[in-house]
Amino acid sequence: MTRKGQISRERIIEAANRLIYIKGFNQTSFADVANEIGITKGNLHYHFKSKDEVLDAIVEYRLQGIRMLLSDWDNEFPDAKDRLHRFVQMLVNEEQELIRYGCPMGSLNVELGKTQLTQRDRSREMFDMFTNWLDNTFKQLGNKDHRKLSQHLLAMAQGAVLMSYVYSDADLLRNEITLIRKWIDDV
Amino acid sequence: MTRKGQISRERIIEAANRLIYIKGFNQTSFADVANEIGITKGNLHYHFKSKDEVLDAIVEYRLQGIRMLLSDWDNEFPDAKDRLHRFVQMLVNEEQELIRYGCPMGSLNVELGKTQLTQRDRSREMFDMFTNWLDNTFKQLGNKDHRKLSQHLLAMAQGAVLMSYVYSDADLLRNEITLIRKWIDDV
C-alpha cells in the first residue's frame, strides 16, 4: 500500500470513528463520512468495500487506543490503587464529550446489541480490554472477588455516564465520580 | 373514534413498542410494525401520520405504565425502604429481557440522544418519573441528599443492566443487584 493510500485510509477511519460516536452507527452514512473529509462515496468504497469493514477498522482503531492507554497507565502507576483512580480520572477528563454523546464504548454496544450481533461481538472487545485490565488490578490488590469488583467498577462508570448523558448534567457526573472514588478507597 | 379503531390503534402501539425495544427506534420500520400485526403500511399511516407520532404514542403508553407501576408500589408499600427494594426487584423480575435487550428506557434515550433531540426530550420523561419518585422516597427517609441518592440509585441500576446486557450475563446482574440492595440497606 502506498503512503498516500495509508493517509487516506487513516483519515477515513478517524472521521468515521468520530461521526459514529456522535451520531450512532446506523445514523452515519457513507455520504456523511465522505462529506466530512471531502471525498466521494465512490472513493470511500474503494477503501472499504462495506460499512461492516469500516466498523471493523474503527473497532480495531479504538482497541489500539485502549491498548496504548492501559499500557501507559501501567507504566506510570506502579501502585494498583493509583491505577484505579487513573481509570476514574478518565471520566473527569472527558466530561464534556461524555455528557454530550455518552460513552463511545457503551453506546456503540447498546446500539449494535439490538440487531447487529456479529458486529456487536467485535465491539465488545473494548469492554473486555477494560474488564481484564481492572480484573488484574484488583487481583494485584489481593482481592478474591477481583472479577466482580472489575465488573462493578465498570457498571458504576457506565451508569454514571449514562445518567449524566440523559440529563446533560455535569454535576450529576461529578457527584457520581466522588462516590466511585470513595468506593475505590474502601475496597 | 369507533371502538374498532381504538383497538387497532392500541394494537399498533403495543407492537411498535415491543419492536422498538427489541430492534431500536431507527431500525424499526413501518413495514416491520405493519407486518407484526398483519396490516399494511398504508393502514398504519392512516392511524399515524408519521413515525414521530408513533414514538409519541409509545412514550405516552410507557409513561402511563410507569405511572400505574409507581402508584401500585405507593399503595402496596407504605414503608419507604420497602419501596426502594421493590424498585430493585424490577431488575430481578425482568432479568431475561434486560439481559437480552437492555433497559427499554435507557437504550431508547441513548439512541435518540445522538441525533433526535426533540424526541429524546420526550422520552426522558420516563427517567424523570423514576427520578422524582425515588427523590420523594429518599426525602421520606429523611435524607438531605435525596436528589443525589435517587440519581445514584438510577445510575447503579442502569450500569448494572448495561453491563449484564453487554455480556449477556445473568450472574453479573444478580451480583450487581446484591450490591444495590446492600447500598439501600445502608442508606
Add this chain to the structure above:
DNA sequence: GTCTATAAGAAGATAGAC
C-alpha cells in the same frame, strides 16, 4: 378503516472513465 399502488428520497454498493 383497510387495501393497493406509487411516489420520492436515502442508503449501501458496483462499474467504469480518468
Add this chain to the structure above:
DNA sequence: GTCTATCTTCTTATAGAC
C-alpha cells in the same frame, strides 16, 4: 486513487379505490 454514473433496495409518506 479518485471521480461520475448507475443500480438496487429500503423507508417514509401520499393518493385513491373499495
